[in-house]
Amino acid sequence: MRVRKEISRRSFLQWAGMGATVAYLAACAPAASPADSAAAESGSAEATEIVLTHWGGEAEASYMLETAARFMETEPGIKVEVIHFPDNYDEKLLTMIAGGTPPDVQMTLRFTYFSFVAKGVAINLQPYLDAMDFEPEKYYDVALRPYTFRGNLYGLPREIDDWVVFYNKNLFDEAGVAYPTAEWTWDDLVENAKLLTKRDAAGRAEQFGYGFAHLSGAKAYDCFVYQAGGRMVDNEDDPAEFVMAEPAAIEGVQFMADLANVHGVMPSPRERTDLGQVNDLFASGKIAMRYGEFWSSVQFLEIQDFEWDIAEPARGVNQATWVGGACYTVNSGTKTPEEAVKLSLFGSGPEGSKIVAAARAGVPPIKEIAESPTFLDVTPPEHIEAAADVFAYGVQPPMSPTFPEWFRTLNAALDPVWVGEQTAEEALTKVSAEVQALLDEGREMLENI
Amino acid sequence: MAVRASIASRLNLPAGRLARREALVGVLLVMPWFVGFLIFLLGPMLVSVYLSFTDWDLLTPAKFVGLKNYRKMIFEDPLIKQALKVTTIYAFSAVPLRVVGGLLLAVLLNQNIKLKSFIRTVFYLPSVVSGVAVAMLWLWIFNSDFGLLNLILNLFGIPGPAWLSDTRYVLAAFVIMSLWGVGGSMVIYLAGLQGVPTDLYEAAEVDGANSLTRFWYITLPMISPVIFFNLVMSIIAALQIFNQAYIMTQGGPQNASMFMMLYLYFNAFEYFKMGYASALAWLIFFYILALTLLVFRSSSHWVFYTGSVRGK
Known part of the structure; x- marks a missing residue:
């Protein structure tokens, strides 16, 4: 009956459609267990x-x-x-x-x-x-x-992995500042960082004394809170209460914010808009001290233009740094x-x-x-x-199953502090109850284990 | 033949051999998408209805909790209001810009100009680049000190803001960035523009209509179905904004860019609250559905299809 033997465009599409449908279904079938084939091979x-x-x-x-x-x-x-x-x-x-x-x-x-x-x-x-x-x-x-x-x-x-201070030896030599040591106090940090910061006539920074690797200061502010003698929670191993609204913790957060907004020795959020930037600035010799994870030393190995080393962070009332x-x-x-x-x-x-x-x-x-x-x-x-060496005073995140959520809540609340729109006290007092509620939610989960 | 006829009658296909054949071909052609929808979309959607009434952390079995998630969504969670607000502001700014911008661009590039196809390609090219790469690129454009945008603003003596770290500017930054993909709608407009019969223009020219009048009374009505299509697609895409915010701001500063999809993602994959995330998904779904229906309803007043009378 059929005269035309060649495939028309329409019938081709028709068969292709059916073929694709079948392929779809076939793809959904459970795959042969790879363990079987591996065992057979070996x-x-x-x-x-x-x-x-x-x-x-x-x-x-x-x-x-x-x-x-x-x-x-x-x-x-x-x-x-x-x-x-x-x-x-x-x-x-x-x-x-x-x-x-x-x-x-x-x-x-x-x-x-x-x-x-x-x-x-x-x-x-x-x-x-x-x-x-x-x-x-x-x-x-x-x-x-x-x-x-x-x-x-x-x-x-x-x-x-822990947080240590990476420093650019050449910039220190140039400014005639002694290399950082574990004996440095917060005052030493601010004073020396000022000597290592350079700004042009318009006030735009050409070189910073100090900087962190993270956008919202995650991990960084808990270091300062513990250095100031405060804590995030009453007991990291079994947290029941969120205590960052207490004076010592507030002081730590405020100190970190002031490094950018009052002392001007650290890039403010305005000055570092993306995540990797502080690392890039350090690698290009624009930051004298970069406080951050030891792990990233790998990416600094390629630096040719200057010599660098690591040191323990400066101390407030206590020595403290993040360890993870x-x-x-x-x-x-x-x-x-x-x-x-x-x-x-x-x-x-x-x-x-x-x-x-x-x-x-x-x-x-x-x-x-x-x-x-x-x-x-x-x-x-x-x-x-x-x-x-920093292990002796390492700080660890609280053992709370809801930590990812309340940490994000806390970070959002602290954003205005880093730009100087709110004080640490205002922000922390305001967010305290919300974080506490999430912490409680986490404790309830633990009761079921 | 009998089988075919019964399939045809069951699918409510028209009688007549040719018409039936045509309809069957149509059914076969949509089959891959239809089966794909049934397996990969409808199933998960139905499951997510159930999940939205449970507490599910992805790891332990789901617990039925009734309306708890919806109660939390409506009465207890302050971030929902924020997410709805920023998503809506973004959509209402980005969609008109995109629809109008794409149309203007298409009209310009529909003229007989030199290097026409080259310029069209240049405008379309950004739509092909992957979302993550685009976001990384815009991070640099928006950089407050060294970014391209502020560099240009400085040339005109305007001090550029900290686009991504200032709560007042972050949404504007995302709207500006959304224009990057305007080439996608431009291509669709171009196809529409080329479908407008030239005899209409000729007749109008004979009657003494200038180019603006021709655009207003011929071009616009004739491509109104295309505008309608682009409008609907843009609304849906804008309300689902996720990639850019996830990579560039993570919802910050101060949740000023905490879009609905981003908040859903955090709940699902970072806070282990898949049940609540499912409820959020339905909120977004109905929000998009409501806006889309509104546009569909309004379409009878402004969308003109050849062969029908306007307004009917």
Whole structure:
């Protein structure tokens, strides 16, 4: 009957439409389990496969792969699949968990770690660790303390990251100012930072004495609050009350705001509109002292034009600085918890610590590695040991499962303080009740564990 | 044949072999999108209705809490008002600019000028660049000290504001930035402009109508369906603004750029409140639906389709 044999445009589209529909449906069918094919390939039926997720850039991707590869060498019976999400990590991890395909081990940031514990997503590692070759005395105190909840470990640190002062030696020499030391007080800081700040006739800054890496001062203001002798909450390990509206804490926040608005030694929010800018300004020699995470020393290695080093931050009433980092946690959905804990322990232990030290991802959590040439002999910075010296007075974020939410609320309330529209006292008094309500909400969650 | 006929009757297709064939082809062609909608949109939408009545942290099973999320949304959460306010101000400023700006640009580039297609490409190009890259670029344009925008303002002796860190200017910054994508609507207008029959212009010219009159009485009515389409799409896009704010301001300063979608995202993926975020999603949905319906209702007064009488 049909005369025309060639395909008309219409029938082509018609078939293409049907084909696409079928392809759609096929794509929805469950994929063949990769574990089966992997086992078939390697020929060893017992190889257990575990999945590890992490975030970060190229550097993280390469040392996480190295850690996984070394682990598989020592544990031939375990195969590790590393999944790297460069951005929106929390969103992707949560979607994996909600979708019923959780990873076995998830790299977790201090920021969200405690929410994971409170929601029962991160399992108690203690029973497994007790049965393994785990030597807590090899770790720094500050490395394990934040991950200890009711006497049990829920996370194992990958590295310790803390806030130290990076300084440009050339700018100090030029201005005839002595390099910063742990003995510096707030007054020394302000006085010397003034000597290191240069402005043109119109008052526009050409060089700043001091600066932070973060837009709204996140992490930075808690350092100043503790330096001033205040606190964020009554007890960081078991917070019940938000106490930043008390005089010492207010003084700390106000001091930080004044560095920009009164003393003019630090870029104001107007002067630093985007996140990376303070780091860029330091790298281009426009900031003499940059207070920020030790981890970013990696990006300063390429600096050719001047010499730099790190030092401990100045003291107020107290010495204090932020200490954090990332940790391994084991997902409650894992079918192979023992293998997952083994991987976490390996990454956190001496072997993983060596990789972290070589990659300069932070201070290795194992003391003997941090005190060995692997870590200490990398220069610059010449005084790399300062990054471990600050542990003595490290400040840790409060263990509150609602911390991500109330921290954001607090940051929004403090915005007018950084631009000098409100005093620290006004802003903190106003937001106190709202933060307290969120803190209470977090405590209720904990009662159900 | 019998099967076809029964499908045809079930789908309420017109009788007649050719007409049926045509209709069937149509159904087949929309199939991928239709199936995609059923699987990837309708299902999740229905689930989110349920979730909006629960407390769900994504990690532990959802707990039914009745109207709690909606009560919180309406009576207790001060940030909702702020989010609705800034989103609305943004949409009401950005949408007219985009609709009118795109039209003017299209009319200009519809003239016989040199390098026409090159210039059109230049204006369209920004719409192709990915959202994140665009946001990073605008961070520099808006930089208060070294940014391009303030540099130009300085040339005219105007001291530029701190666009992204001043509560008074941050929304303006996003509106300015929204013009970046104006090339997208321009292309659609251009297609519309080329569909206007030239004999109408010729007749009007014979009658002595000048170019402004021709634009007002011929061009505008003839492309009003295109304007309508662009208006609806722009409203929807503007109310869903997210990427730029997420990358550039994170809702700051002082929540002055805390758009609805951004607030939803924070609740869902940072505060572990997926139930509340689902309720927010429905709020946004109905808000967009209401505004869109309003525009649709008004369309009978100003949108003119060839072959029908205006106003009917």
